[in-house]
Amino acid sequence: MITTKKLIKKYVSYKKQPGIKGAIKSLWDRSFIEKNAVDAFDLEIGKGEIVGLLGPNGAGKTTLMKMFTGIIVPSSGDLEVLGFNPFDRKKEFRKKIALVMGQKSQLWWDIPAMDSLHLIKAYYEIPTADFNERVAEMAKILNVEELLHVHVRKLSLGERMKLELMASLLHQPEVIFLDEPTIGLDLVAQDAIRNFIKSYHEKYNPTVILTSHYMQDVQSLCSRLVLIMNGEKKFDGDILDFEKILGTDKVVSFNFETSPSDKSAFEKYNAKWDLNGLSVELALPQQELRAFSGYVLEHFDVIDFQTEKLPIERVMKQLMLRPELLNHE
């Protein structure tokens, strides 16, 4: 469905010294910087997969998405999506894909969303009956029935994002590219978007490529992760394997009524205490989790106890702070 081989995208920019002098000098003397935003990228994605594309800001995730959709042309390498070269921009190809960008909008700002949806109906030649049915169905699930006739500029970010999703999926694409679809949204709106994508995928089984800095998105939607750093692929595999990339220890935290007087039992588990000694975070080997947790609960005045909810978030944070950790894998 999506195949890339040695895919490269090179960007050229130039350095400018600050101030007027720098501006004038840059007229004839520019020191150009060439950077591979995506570097020798190999990837294979099958039909119906939901793949999370993770990486820090500027890693090359959005550049990849834009190459996959044919918006920008690769500098070199091979790329095939649904059997097409995306940059040929064949009509049949463009009818089968959709891109949702959390930071860009395809809805007209100064008119109600319904007018924009009618325009999209015309773009994709969607029969009227299908259009009406899809709009009604999606609007109900996303709870935006009342918002379809409100000017887009009057909507909140969350409401707008729901309508953006509708606009992108009206033509029932086979491949959906979601570029930070929940960015800036409140928790309820994030949840609504995630649930919608999940139920849409269950119903229509499209291939979904998702980028997000919210690990909750990735955890609840993706079964496979691809990590990209400085344009290079650093990990490609199951989300459970990604969680274990830095080891299989389980991170557990305990909160105490009073600070334990003897903390020696905790030290061998890489204990991280808070300043007043009322809370500790431990990395427990999986086989010791049950026994040691029981021991702590029995011998200390524990008021709260939790295991890590988003292990991939900790892994991502560690890898972003210390990318060299990947080299030890």
Place this chain on the structure above:
Amino acid sequence: MKSVLNYFNIYRNFVSCSLTEELSFRLNFFLLLVVDAIFTLSALGTTFILFDHIPALGNWNRDQLQFFLVFMLIIDDFQGLVLSSNFWMLSTDLKAGNLDFTFLKPIHSFLPMFFRYLRPSSVISLVIDIALLFYFADKLHFTYVDYIALPFLLFLSVCLRFILEMAIALLMFWTTEGVGINFIRLQLQSLSRWPDLIYRGIAKKVLMTLLPVLLVGSAPMHFLFDHSKWHYILWLIVAVVVFAFILHLSWEKARIRYESASS
């Protein structure tokens, strides 16, 4: 055929969206109607006063000059109605990466890129100018042949103007900033608002061939005022075809240069 109908359907939706957008700001819409009407009337008034003191230019008399003027104003009106707003948006769209969704749509990108936004208020000027065109056509004793040829000639002229301006606008894919390119467009428009009769030497050759802006207005006039000069129409058609081809080639180069903007 199906594809052509689909393009018309999309364009109908552009008209609907633009009109909805314009009418959302009622006061601004009425203001634009008044301003456009005043602009058209003052442009006509100024030029008519000027032409009142010029009994002839080359072998064109005052009525023929005024007919030419109104013909050019109609082309400007069509451009204002259909294209102009989009040219001013293009540079912003290029810098902000707003063409991403344009490129994704399963149609030729020119349609949403150049024809998305209309300026409905220009209709007032168009109506005034079309009425004046018929007034001067009558004064010039146009025959049935002239009246039948007129819409076709107007269509060809509008095509050439649009194609030339779009080709120039595509240079924004190289310059990114659009002020300079839009300034060039406006200057070429100004040059084309005078008959080719006033130009001489290299300037005339360039403006009739390499950048054939003078053909837009002057070619149809030469034919309408003297049917023996039919070769001007042939010239106009050739210019449309050649520059449409150049536009197509330029687009193939330009679209590769689009880098979007990082988000």
